[in-house]
Amino acid sequence: MRTLSIGNSFSQDACAYLHRAAASAGVELETVNLYIGGCSLEYHAENLREKRENYSLEINGDSAGRQISIPDALSMGRYDFITLQQASHFSGKRETYVPHIGILAEACRAAQPEAKLMIHETWAYETDSTHGAFPDYGCDQRRMYDLLRAAYREAAESVKAGFIPVGDTIQHFREHVPGFRYPNGGESLCRDGFHLSIPTGRYLASLVWLETLAGIDARNVTFLPDGMDEEKRVLVTEEVHRYLAGRPD
Template sequence: MKKILAIGNSFSEDATKYLHQTAKAAGVDTKVVNLYIGGCPLERHWKNMETGEAAYQYQKNGVLTERHISIEEALQEEEWDFIITQQASHDSGWMDSYEPFLGLILEYLREKTGKKAGGHQPEILLHETWAYEHGSAHSNFMRYHRSQQEMFERLRKCYHAMAEKYGLRLIPSGEVIQYVRGREPFVVPEGGLSLCRDGFHMSYLYGRYLLACVWLKTLFGIRAEAADYIPETAAFPEKADETLVRTLRRLADEYWTEA
């Protein structure tokens, strides 16, 4: 079993919603835990590490629970194979928001896991968040002049710089989403289907499923076409359109071919 721990917010919640099910469809057994605080930036993650506060909702395999947990407690729960963190979306395009917090977080994670802690050494990755939808009403979109392209270019530059600085692999969700947004039937300026449900979070079925495909390929090297899973959720009673799901798989795999 592969064990994955995300330390994030609603964007990692979107990314991990269908990861367990999608990986299972591809023949990989997983335990996927997301530590959730809405809108949580790196600075607050670091402060929570310092205080040991049990501030995170524990989400397992895409299911919300009533349990609240500290980062240290989560690290001690398993010998994790992967630990993933990210910047809050609104700060993602601002280089000065990452430090010194990312460096301190990485030092803490390495101190609490792996050989120093007498256990297995997990791989730590950065999750690249995504730009908001065209016309998003998010209050922080003005920091990017309400331009999806500007936000995308800024966050991509920041994430790549931080990944290179610390020698981390990057889960390129923001880049895959931007790639898919430029292709039918997801070209919003031309009346296409948005991958977002509210202008910034991923849609319950298609956006979240696309993220699962990105994580599947990054973590396990498995292409989306190998995971014959159709997303479903009680939050959105309408059944997923299988043609759209197949299109997302194809576009996700095309991105990796062209990247």
């Protein structure tokens, strides 16, 4: 199985452990991530049109040591899934998705007709985040989440794409799993107020991707990243599976 992510640091977070987590569950998965920090859908579409080789290429969570364009990445063999996402600062603003996501979706399908297009739903900032865009959402995590959730779903429907509910799962942990209620002294799933924490946040994201894309039961993932103990691994894998299995959509 191969995935291509046209993304930024948030797809970098999601893909960091994905290859190793899949391998531990007996699945061979190669991840290809195109990285430009903070890259928006509009800038991705512009880069596509201009065929700019300005993306850092990352394979299986590691730098490949070279720059690449979107067209070149789309021609690097067959992909099973291609993921798109909005830059976090625009994620809750519906008007920033169009027409760019449609342009990208069309190009991806033309180059890789057998690949399934997926929308990677990113997450809201931490409650005390100092990110410069947080005031656009009233510095309110729940408000940001509600807005991005609606925007991502609308975008996925508009291009008839699948959906990877990382943002939903992150918010579930924040609001319903006691050890992750950060305002009450729980663990934050962000390392700097917006990027995912290492290892827990990144691990959680990889589990959501695996259940969604490969149908892997998160409880079968035995990969243990540095800094995580077995008790935490069991808690996270079991709760991710329980939440995803019970989702209505």
